[in-house]
Amino acid sequence: MSNKQAIRRLPMYLNILRLLREQGESVVSGNKLADLVGKPPPVVKKDLEMTGARGVKGVGYEIRRLTRDIEAFVEWNRSHRAVLVGAGSLGLALLGYEGLRRRGLEFAAAFDNDQKKIGSSVRGVKILPASRLELFVRREEIRLAVVTVPANAAQETAERLVHAGIDAIWNFAPVVLTLPEYVAVQREDLSAGLAELLVDSKRKRTKADGVGPDRPEPDV
Amino acid sequence: MSNKQAIRRLPMYLNILRLLREQGESVVSGNKLADLVGKPPPVVKKDLEMTGARGVKGVGYEIRRLTRDIEAFVEWNRSHRAVLVGAGSLGLALLGYEGLRRRGLEFAAAFDNDQKKIGSSVRGVKILPASRLELFVRREEIRLAVVTVPANAAQETAERLVHAGIDAIWNFAPVVLTLPEYVAVQREDLSAGLAELLVDSKRKRTKADGVGPDRPEPDV
DNA sequence: TAGATTGTTAATCGATTAACAATC
DNA sequence: TAGATTGTTAATCGATTAACAATC
Numbered sequence: 001m002s003n004k005q006a007i008r009r010l011p012m013y014l015n016i017l018r019l020l021r022e023q024g025e026s027v028v029s030g031n032k033l034a035d036l037v038g039k040p041p042p043v044v045k046k047d048l049e050m051t052g053a054r055g056v057k058g059v060g061y062e063i064r065r066l067t068r069d070i071e072a073f074v075e076w077n078r079s080h081r082a083v084l085v086g087a088g089s090l091g092l093a094l095l096g097y098e099g100l101r102r103r104g105l106e107f108a109a110a111f112d113n114d115q116k117k118i119g120s121s122v123r124g125v126k127i128l129p130a131s132r133l134e135l136f137v138r139r140e141e142i143r144l145a146v147v148t149v150p151a152n153a154a155q156e157t158a159e160r161l162v163h164a165g166i167d168a169i170w171n172f173a174p175v176v177l178t179l180p181e182y183v184a185v186q187r188e189d190l191s192a193g194l195a196e197l198l199v200d201s202k203r204k205r206t207k208a209d210g211v212g213p214d215r216p217e218p219d220v
Numbered sequence: 221m222s223n224k225q226a227i228r229r230l231p232m233y234l235n236i237l238r239l240l241r242e243q244g245e246s247v248v249s250g251n252k253l254a255d256l257v258g259k260p261p262p263v264v265k266k267d268l269e270m271t272g273a274r275g276v277k278g279v280g281y282e283i284r285r286l287t288r289d290i291e292a293f294v295e296w297n298r299s300h301r302a303v304l305v306g307a308g309s310l311g312l313a314l315l316g317y318e319g320l321r322r323r324g325l326e327f328a329a330a331f332d333n334d335q336k337k338i339g340s341s342v343r344g345v346k347i348l349p350a351s352r353l354e355l356f357v358r359r360e361e362i363r364l365a366v367v368t369v370p371a372n373a374a375q376e377t378a379e380r381l382v383h384a385g386i387d388a389i390w391n392f393a394p395v396v397l398t399l400p401e402y403v404a405v406q407r408e409d410l411s412a413g414l415a416e417l418l419v420d421s422k423r424k425r426t427k428a429d430g431v432g433p434d435r436p437e438p439d440v
Numbered sequence: 441t442a443g444a445t446t447g448t449t450a451a452t453c454g455a456t457t458a459a460c461a462a463t464c
Numbered sequence: 465t466a467g468a469t470t471g472t473t474a475a476t477c478g479a480t481t482a483a484c485a486a487t488c
Binding site for chain 1 (some may be wrong): 222224227228229230231232235256257258293294295296300309310312313314316317319320323325363364371387388389390394395396398400402403404405406408409410411412413414415416417418419420421422423424425435
């Protein structure tokens, strides 16, 4: 019933809806939305239905209402307190990423082993010694962790987190974590996206027999 | 024939294979590999077959050979010169991300509008004024661009890039780009991963009727 | 030969697309 | 009522799972 691909499309709708509202629109039809996100209308309608959003036949969807319904479905209507483990460049980038803050992700603290980093603050988030991880998570009753440690430290870090009470892990380390069933784990792999892009690019280059406009000659 | 999900799994195999080789292994069976990546054996075998890799019946896959075959399939055996457009925190993190460099992604330059950033170098990559984007791309014959500009600048940036000769775009801006068919575009949306995680977490919390071990009581 | 493992074919499942009925 | 649009049902497509034949 709950479709993974559909869930991944939801942020796109929210982006578009925000844009439409900024342009003064208050109602949008599924067809228009479909056009704006570049997906067929039935996909959009099914996606919206999944979230519990309802439109009005012959009219469309009320934008404010639709936004609220989508946000509620993903629990983006409340804030999610999280810890970040591993304050490398990727970790620090996530700390500063406004897009995530807008989706309710609120970093209560970051953790690292590097003495040079410990004690400093990034975007108002304190970096604490990794040794204090468990204590902090327990005391603050944090449920969500973002893991950006190196590959060889990821499994151990995750186990410590789970033991301390974490039950949702956003894992950016390039390893497959083995954890109890009740823990929700989302693996994020940038290389996967790059692989898709390169294979797609290769295919388009070789299969230059395709329909549609060809690559123009460069005007040097 | 070429399966999107399968392509996204390829980096995982490479990670595992590197680990195995570091442990002194030289051959691995599909079953063992399957176990290590947490996927059923037939999935692994189909994935490997897609890349053109062949094993030996009764024996398994030669690790060095398999690694080379997978890398060749994704064109990870050669370097891909790229420009980065938008030197915000996410952009800078990508510049410094070792994992991408290991996959052949080589940043020839980064571009930004911010006078404070222009002229500086990050990890050996010069940050140049955005106005020089086209000239640089043409002169250096760059084909790949990583777009990390704000949402409202993404479409225009992409059009400029394509006009200058780019035919593969890795888009981190939260918008759907409209570009000619011959351009390969890969949209990367961190919020999508977060949405998946939160929905999965919600489901696990509500459907606590599931099989398997329950979440233990916190030992406070 | 016997055991192990690849690689393929068929069956199932899930997601997308197409068609259309319902109704504001 | 007529037009527009939602929302559902059926058909298709793609990916995964299961079963097993081929063979080193």
